[in-house]
Amino acid sequence: MIWSHFLLAAGISTGTWVLAVFLPKRVLIRNILVLAGIASIAIFIAYLWFSLERPPLRTLGETRLWYAFFLPIIGFLTYWRWRYNWMLYYSLGLSLLFLFINYLHPENFSKTLMPALQSPWFVPHVVVYIFAYAFLAASSLVAVRGLYQEYKSDLQPKVMLMADNLVYLGFAFLTLGLLFGALWAKEAWGHYWTWDPKETWAFITWLGYLVYIHRRFHMPAKFKSSLWILALAFVILLICWFGVNYLPSAQFSVHTYSQQP
Amino acid sequence: MNKNTKALWQSPWGYSESFLLSFGFLFIGFALEYTSGTSSFGAIVFPYNLIFGGIYILQIVLVYFFIRNTATFKFLSGIPASIGAIVALSVLVVIMGVTSQVPMQEKGFVNNFGLNRITSSIPFLLINFYLLFILAMVVIRRLFPLKWSNWGFICSHLGLWITVFAAGIGSGDLQRLRMDLIENRIEGRAYDAKGNYFELPLAIKLNDFKIEEFRPKLAVVDNTTGTLYEASKPSLIMIEDGLRCKLHDWKIELEEFYVTSGRAGDRYYPIVDLGAAPAAKVKLVTPAKDTITGWISCGSFNRPHESLKIDDRFSLLMTVPEPKRFSSEVSIFTPDGRKQEQTLEVNKSFTVNGWKIYQLSYDEKMGIYSSKSIVEMVKDPWQVYVYIGVFMMMIGAVYMFWRGNKVKNEETINVVSD
Ligand code: HEM
Numbered sequence: 125m126i127w128s129h130f131l132l133a134a135g136i137s138t139g140t141w142v143l144a145v146f147l148p149k150r151v152l153i154r155n156i157l158v159l160a161g162i163a164s165i166a167i168f169i170a171y172l173w174f175s176l177e178r179p180p181l182r183t184l185g186e187t188r189l190w191y192a193f194f195l196p197i198i199g200f201l202t203y204w205r206w207r208y209n210w211m212l213y214y215s216l217g218l219s220l221l222f223l224f225i226n227y228l229h230p231e232n233f234s235k236t237l238m239p240a241l242q243s244p245w246f247v248p249h250v251v252v253y254i255f256a257y258a259f260l261a262a263s264s265l266v267a268v269r270g271l272y273q274e275y276k277s278d279l280q281p282k283v284m285l286m287a288d289n290l291v292y293l294g295f296a297f298l299t300l301g302l303l304f305g306a307l308w309a310k311e312a313w314g315h316y317w318t319w320d321p322k323e324t325w326a327f328i329t330w331l332g333y334l335v336y337i338h339r340r341f342h343m344p345a346k347f348k349s350s351l352w353i354l355a356l357a358f359v360i361l362l363i364c365w366f367g368v369n370y371l372p373s374a375q376f377s378v379h380t381y382s383q384q385p
Numbered sequence: 386m387n388k389n390t391k392a393l394w395q396s397p398w399g400y401s402e403s404f405l406l407s408f409g410f411l412f413i414g415f416a417l418e419y420t421s422g423t424s425s426f427g428a429i430v431f432p433y434n435l436i437f438g439g440i441y442i443l444q445i446v447l448v449y450f451f452i453r454n455t456a457t458f459k460f461l462s463g464i465p466a467s468i469g470a471i472v473a474l475s476v477l478v479v480i481m482g483v484t485s486q487v488p489m490q491e492k493g494f495v496n497n498f499g500l501n502r503i504t505s506s507i508p509f510l511l512i513n514f515y516l517l518f519i520l521a522m523v524v525i526r527r528l529f530p531l532k533w534s535n536w537g538f539i540c541s542h543l544g545l546w547i548t549v550f551a552a553g554i555g556s557g558d559l560q561r562l563r564m565d566l567i568e569n570r571i572e573g574r575a576y577d578a579k580g581n582y583f584e585l586p587l588a589i590k591l592n593d594f595k596i597e598e599f600r601p602k603l604a605v606v607d608n609t610t611g612t613l614y615e616a617s618k619p620s621l622i623m624i625e626d627g628l629r630c631k632l633h634d635w636k637i638e639l640e641e642f643y644v645t646s647g648r649a650g651d652r653y654y655p656i657v658d659l660g661a662a663p664a665a666k667v668k669l670v671t672p673a674k675d676t677i678t679g680w681i682s683c684g685s686f687n688r689p690h691e692s693l694k695i696d697d698r699f700s701l702l703m704t705v706p707e708p709k710r711f712s713s714e715v716s717i718f719t720p721d722g723r724k725q726e727q728t729l730e731v732n733k734s735f736t737v738n739g740w741k742i743y744q745l746s747y748d749e750k751m752g753i754y755s756s757k758s759i760v761e762m763v764k765d766p767w768q769v770y771v772y773i774g775v776f777m778m779m780i781g782a783v784y785m786f787w788r789g790n791k792v793k794n795e796e797t798i799n800v801v802s803d
Contacts, residue, residue, distance in 0.1 A: 205786075205787065206789065243732040281797050281798045281799075282798075284797050285790070285797055285798070288790035288797070289789045289790045291790070292785055292786075292788075292789050292790040293785075293786055293789060295782075295785065296782040296783065296785040296786035297782075297786070299541075299778060299779075299781075299782040299785075300779060300782050300783075303775050303778060303779055303782070306775065307772075307775065310768070311732070311734065312731070312732045312734075312743075313743065314561060314734075314741065314743055314761060314763035314765070316552065316771065317552075319481060319486065319504055321482060324478060324481050324482040325482050327478055328475060328478050328479055328482055331471055331474065331475045331478065332475070334471055335468055335471055335472065335475075338464045338467055338468055338471075339464070339468060340790075341464065342463075342464035342465070342468075344796040344797045345796055345797070345799075
């Protein structure tokens with residue numbers, strides 16, 4: 125029962141969103157299609173909640189369902205406010221990816237999620253980070269373009285405006301991600317912040333973009349130094365994202381989730 | 386470009402002076418850390434932290450009143466000073482991020498400068514006070530005169546200040562104790578990390594400890610080293626009814642499985658008994674089409690485990706199941722004579738008389754037969770203030786998302802690319 129309903133809901137979302145991508149010219153129709161896809165997931169979650177008689181937040185599959193729900197919502201909000209079409213499509217794509225993983229692993233609806241991660245904070249914490257990373261990664265692409273233009277002595281102010289806006293949005297999400305993480309840790313374990321390596325690097329990343337924002341505010345007419353700060357901040361972000369597990373400091377991280385046999 | 390012609394420390398100060406100042410603090414901090422040895426300071430507790438915090442705020446107010454019309458104030462509340470302080474903090478946090486922060490015995494470079502315990506080192510403390518001071522100056526400058534258009538700025542900056550300040554001076558008042566609950570016994574004492582016992586203004590009786598486990602998993606280990614064989618992924622496969630799977634090069638079929646069972650003669654039978662362990666009968670087919678059939682069990686605290694030898698090098702075994710959820714049904718008694726029934730679960734804490742009670746652990750050796758539940762009790766009187774700061778920062782972040790960067794667009798656009 126649950127499985128066939130899942131297929132139905134995921135099918136509706138996939139169908140509406142694929143249509144939405146192919147109809148980008150008719151904005152109103154496209155937006156309605158996007159919202160219909162979101163609604164279909166929402167209805168399935170409500171149904172799941174009802175039939176399991178508990179919040180569906182316990183297994184990996186259920187958690188992914190929430191990602192698939194929240195990602196397009198935030199993507200749509202961002203689009204609505206900032207008209208970034210790519211952000212909307214990016215979020216729809218990620219959401220479909222999560223639905224697809226659930227489709228490939230039906231057993232995940234009943235699989236392991238360590239008790240510590242079974243929290244309503246888990247999803248907002250991660251979803252907000254996904255957005256922060258997307259914006260900040262996009263801002264660094266812009267920075268690379270800017271540095272290239274600078275190298276050619278043809279730096280356009282437009283590039284800086286784009287980078288600034290992406291960093292502001294990304295930084296807002298990054299801040300929320302850090303704060304959600306801290307609140308979750310406090311509610312679940314009694315401390316806000318333990319300087320676990322992942323947390324430490326997330327904080328360094330945050331500081332890097334903080335420097336960029338303030339430098340830009342102070343010296344709006346000086347592009348070059350700001351662009352380098354932005355490029356460096358992205359390197360830190362990559363360390364935080366991928367590299368942390370390989371650092372000597374990461375031996376005892378809770379964020380690696382490696383499980384002993 | 387008149388900046389390069391200005392002598393150092395000549396007004397107005399800029400980035401050079403800012404970096405000299407903040408890295409000067411770093412340097413002094415490390416020097417103090419080196420000379421004071423490893424006698425790391427403890428956190429200050431009530432009422433001293435309150436007094437200290439009061440003096441710190443008073444100092445900020447006084448400094449503001451005396452220098453508010455000077456160029457020094459402009460500098461201290463400006464971005465160059467801010468960036469210097471943030472970068473100095475970043476240096477410390479990067480050190481923390483690349484070295485492992487664990488206590489060490491031997492004396493040496495790392496230990497002498499406190500590099501393996503940055504958060505309780507003097508340079509970290511010093512830089513935090515400096516940063517907090519600068520941030521206070523920044524906030525005060527935008528606060529007077531009060532303007533509505535500054536609300537987003539005030540939320541993020543004042544919120545950050547309140548969060549760091551409250552979390553910092555409140556850390557000494559945080560009490561974190563553990564309590565071991567045994568089924569049907571009333572416990573009123575809890576112990577700290579050093580093993581000192583404290584009498585609490587409440588008592589807890591554990592009525593029932595409940596635990597659910599996931600199914601155990603199948604794995605292959607190396608006979609000689611005893612380590613998990615991980616030639617291909619997944620190297621651990623969870624047992625399910627009627628499971629047929631491929632683990633590395635072997636095909637495995639689950640013929641029988643019992644969540645609780647005991648061995649009698651040449652096989653396992655399902656039983657309900659203290660210590661009854663999961664067991665499975667499996668059929669394994671090797672690449673050479675040999676079939677091996679046998680029983681495996683992960684055992685329990687009072688039953689042996691049993692694995693299936695595949696060949697000289699490898700054995701198939703069953704892992705100890707992981708906990709899915711565990712919870713404690715408790716009655717909580719308070720001095721006012723009240724009795725409250727509660728269920729404590731991971732991520733679902735309960736607050737009584739200022740103490741927050743968390744489900745922490747249980748007797749892991751006993752697994753599902755544990756009749757002991759370990760809970761953590763945390764008292765943190767400063768939490769509300771930290772939360773006020775955190776929520777202000779959240780509002781600031783939402784504001785930032787909504788407004789985006791409209792700050793200096795004019796000036797940016799007017800730059801003619803050189
Ligand atoms: C939560 C973290 C922070 C955020 C989100 C943030 C954001 C911002 C933004 C967006 C501005 C532009 C001004 C405006 O919007 O009106 C700004 C200005 C400024 N920030 Fe921050 N900031 C943060 C932390 C800090 C810290 C830690 C410092 C220094 C210790 C600092 C010092 C300043 C200063 C000096 C200005 C310029 C104010 C002025 O010239 O009027 N900020 N900040």
